[in-house]
Amino acid sequence: MQNLLKKHEVGVFALGGLGEVGKNMYCVEYQNEIIIIDAGIMFPDDHLLGIDYVIPDYTYLKQNEHKIKALFITHGHEDHIGGIPWLLREIKIPKIYASGIAVGLIKNKMQEHRGVHYNLLEFFENDRIRFKHLKVGFFRTNHSIPDSYGIVVSTPQGKIVHTSDFTFDFTPTGPDADYAKMARLGNEGVKLLLSDSTNAEIETFTKSETTISENIRDIFSRIKGRAVVATFASNIHRVQQIVEASIATDRKIAVFGRSMERTIEVGTEMGYIKAPHGTFVSAKALKYFKPHEITILSTGSQGEPFAALSRIANRTHKQIKIQPGDTVIFSSSPIPGNQPSINKTINQLFRQGANVITHSPLTDTHTSGHAGSEELKLMLKLIKPCFFMPVHGEHRMLKKHAETALSTGVKKGNEFVLDNGDVLAISNNKARIAGNVEASSVFIDGKGIGDIGNIVLKDRKILSEDGLLSAIVTIDEEKNRTIGKSVIVSRGFVYMKDHTALTKEISHMVDQHVDNLLKKENKLHIHSLKKEIIRILNRYIYNKTERNPMILPVIVTV
C-alpha cells in the first residue's frame, strides 16, 4: 500500500463483498492504521464442487499485520462474522468489537475453534473508539437480526460511513433505527458512503417485520392442525415473532435443526427470544398435545438436503412425520438457485397430505432484511455523501445503486463501482482509484484452507460428469514387457459389473498397445507411456460410449 497511497490519503478497499453477496470485509487504512469492518464467509455456489466455504484472501492483511488496530463487527450474520476464526488463524487482531447478540454468536462460534485466541470487546451505540488517527462510532439500523449497526470512521480526510446491511423499518419489532444520528452525520458532512446494494434492483420499499409477524399470527389462528414453520435461523426477529404467535394461539413449540436450536439457545440466554417457561417442548412431549396446540419450528426453508424440514418431507426424520392437517409455512424467500430443491420439498410435503403456504404477495410470510431502492435513496438523502461506493452486492446491483446515488444528488464522477481489492484513495476533496491489492477467493474444504485450487475443482467437475476409468499396467522392467493383464477399474463411468466385455476389451487393448510401445523403445518412458494410454483410451471410450471419463493410467514396475 505504501506504493499506492500518498501520505495524506486515506485508503478504502474491500477484500470481499464487491461483485458478490457474501464474505464481507471492508478496510480503512491511514498511515500506520488499518481498521477492518466485518470478516464474513460466503457459501459456495454449485460450481465449487465440494467446497464448504469461501473466505477472502488475507494476504494483504498478513503483510500489514502491524498496522491492524481492530476488527469491527456490524452484526451477527455469517457473511459478516463467519470468517473470524479463519482470519485469526492467520493474523493477530488486537481487538474485535461487536455488539449485543453478535457477541454471543461469535463466542458460540469460537467454541468450535478451540485454541484460537481472540480478544472480543462489546461496543454500545454511543461509544467512540479512538486510535491515533482514526476514530470509530456507530449508529443503530434495522436489519433481520437485532443489534445491527452502521459504522462511522472519522479520518483526517473526513468521515467515512458504512451502512452495512439495513432496511428502514418504521414499525420494527426491535428498537428504531437512529434517524437523528444519520441526519446529524449528513449535516456535519460525510466524505464517503459505503452502502448495502443487495436490493438495489428492487423498486419497492421493504415491508416491515411487523406486517409479517401479523400475517403469521393470523395464519396460526386460522389453521386447525399443527403449524410447521421453516425460516432462516439467522433471522432472530422472525424467530421471536413465531414464538410470540405460538404463545398467542396457545401452541407449544418444538425446535428442529441444529442452527435453529443454537438461535433459540443464544437468543434465550441473551434475552432476544422471550417465552414463558414451558413454551418449548421436546419432540417426545409432542404426543401430550393436540395438533392445534403445536408449532414445529425448523430449519430447511431453502430445501437444504439434510435440514430438518427436508428430512421431514422425505420421511427420513426420526421424530417428526407429516400427518394430515399439518400446515407447513415457509417464512422465507428462495435464495437464487435454491428453487428446485425447495420445489422438491414442497412436492414431497403435498404428497404426504400437508397444506403448504409459501411467501407470495398474497400470503406475505417473509420480508427482506435489505433496503429497496427507495430506502437507499432515504439513506443517501440523510447521509449526503460527497463520494459514494456501493458495496454488498453483485456487479449489476452495485451499478444500479450507483445510478440511484446519482439520482439523489451525488455528483457524476463521484460514484465508484469497484471490485474487491481496488483501493479508493481519499484526500481533501479528491477520490481516485490508486491501484489494487490481492483479493481473490480462498476455498475451505474440510480442514484445508486454500489447498483446493482450480486444478482440483476442474478434476471434480470432470469426475462428476463422466466418472473415471483407471488402467493399471504392470511392467517387468528387466524383460521390458507387461506382466499379466492390466487391471481396469472405474467409478462413476458405467456400472462395470454389467460391462465385463467392455472391461476385457479395454484391458486387452491397453496391454497390446503398451507392449508394442515397449518393443519400439529400449528404455521405459513412464510419462510417455501414460500419455499414450490416455490418448488411445479417450478415443476408444468416446467412440464406444460418447463419454469422456477421466483416464487415470498407473504403471507399476517390478
Add this chain to the structure above:
Amino acid sequence: MQNLLKKHEVGVFALGGLGEVGKNMYCVEYQNEIIIIDAGIMFPDDHLLGIDYVIPDYTYLKQNEHKIKALFITHGHEDHIGGIPWLLREIKIPKIYASGIAVGLIKNKMQEHRGVHYNLLEFFENDRIRFKHLKVGFFRTNHSIPDSYGIVVSTPQGKIVHTSDFTFDFTPTGPDADYAKMARLGNEGVKLLLSDSTNAEIETFTKSETTISENIRDIFSRIKGRAVVATFASNIHRVQQIVEASIATDRKIAVFGRSMERTIEVGTEMGYIKAPHGTFVSAKALKYFKPHEITILSTGSQGEPFAALSRIANRTHKQIKIQPGDTVIFSSSPIPGNQPSINKTINQLFRQGANVITHSPLTDTHTSGHAGSEELKLMLKLIKPCFFMPVHGEHRMLKKHAETALSTGVKKGNEFVLDNGDVLAISNNKARIAGNVEASSVFIDGKGIGDIGNIVLKDRKILSEDGLLSAIVTIDEEKNRTIGKSVIVSRGFVYMKDHTALTKEISHMVDQHVDNLLKKENKLHIHSLKKEIIRILNRYIYNKTERNPMILPVIVTV
C-alpha cells in the same frame, strides 16, 4: 394391463409428465389398441450428474408393441418430441402423426439418428384418424410454437380430451385457437379431460404474445446501439416477432447458437419465419453496418455455459465482443434453478459496458406459453368434463389444478391427481385407479440408454465433492508380501504435487498394513484386503483433512 383393465374399460396413463415438467407421454388403451400422445424428453436437474437427457421407461409399450396403433404429436417442443428417436430404437410404431412445424422439427431431429426407421404422416386440424375402436381428432390451441393442437380420443366409453400445452391468447401472433370446436366438444359431452398444469399456481391470465412483440419493437426503436436479444430458440413466434421488430427498425440480423440457427432454417423453409432477402447477415458482414442497424439474435437466455450469449459475455465468443452502447435484451424468464447462471451472465455483460434489459413487470419482454389459472378455468368451462386428470406439472401444480377444476364444477371425487404409471380405468360413468405399470426414469448419457443407475450417480456425487484416492499395491503371490512401494494417485482430492509428504505417509501406511495382514493369513483374500485398505485410509484421511474422498484400492498380483 390385461390384469388391470376389465374388457369394457378404457385405460388412461402417463409414462411421463406427472409429477414433473418434461418427458410427456400419455397413453390411451382399449382392448387391442394403444394410442400414444407425445414422446418427450426431460432435461436433467443438477442432481443427475453428467446425464444428458431423461426419457420414460418404455417397458410397458415394448411388452404391448402389437397393440400400438400410432403416436400423435401435439406440438414440436423437445418435451413432446425429443424422445421419438429413443422410442423408435426400442419399439416399432406403425405411424407417427404430427402437424406443421412439428413435422419439420421431427425430420430435422431424425437426421441425427440415421438408420432409425420412421413413418411420419402430417395431420391437419379437421382430420379424423380412425382405428378399430378408437378415433382421434384435433383442435387448434395457442402456445409458444405454431401448430399446437389439443387431441380428442373418442372411445367406446366416451371422449377423452387432452389439451397439451396451451394458453388462451386472444390476440395471438398466429391463428386463433378453435374456441368453437372446444365448446362443441363440451356440449357433446367429454368423459375425461387431461389439461396442462404448468402455470396452475399462477393466478393471472397469461399475457398475449402481441403485447410482448410491441414491447420489443418499442425497445428496438429506442435503443441507439446494437440490440442483442436472447430468447428460447423453441419459441418460433417470438423469434418471428424479433425478426419483424428488426425489419421495422431497419436492423439486419445476425444469428448465433446452433439451436437458433436451426429454428431460423426450419422456420424459414416452412414459412414460419418470414423476412425479405438480405435481412439475415453473417457475422463477418456486421462490420458493414452501424450499431443501430444491427440485431444479434442468440441462444443463452438461461445462462447456459456454452451458449452464444454466455460466450459473448465471458469474452470467449470468436466473432462477437460486447461494445459500449450494446443493449442486451432477455426475452425470456428464468427456469427455476438457472437464476445464478443468468446472474453471472448479466454481471459479465454489465462489466463490459452493455446495458441489460431483463423481463420484469416493467419491461414485459416475455410471456409464458402456458395457461394461468383463469385460463385453465375457461378450458374447464368449455370442455365441461365428467372426470378430470391434471397433467404436465409437478405434484403441487397438479394438486392446485385439481382444486381449480372442482371450483369450476367438476364433482368432488371425479378429479384424479396421479403419478406416472398409474392407470385410470374409465367405464360408462365410473373411473377408478386400476393399478399401475412400470414408469420410472431412464437416463441417457452419451450413447448409453439406461446404463447409468443409482450406483454410478452416487459415485459421481462423491467424486464431485471430495474426489478420489487410489492405492495400488503390488503383491508377490509366492512370497506372500508386497513388492516395492504402493502407488498413491488421486484426482479431485488435493493437488498431490503440493502434498508429497502426505502421499508418502499414506503409501507407507498401506504397505505396512497390507504386509501385517498377509503375515497373519496364509492365503490371499483380495476382497478383504481391499476392504481393510478402504477402512484404514478413510479414517486416516478424514482425521488429517476432514474429507471423504472415494478410496479405490487396487491389488496387483505378480
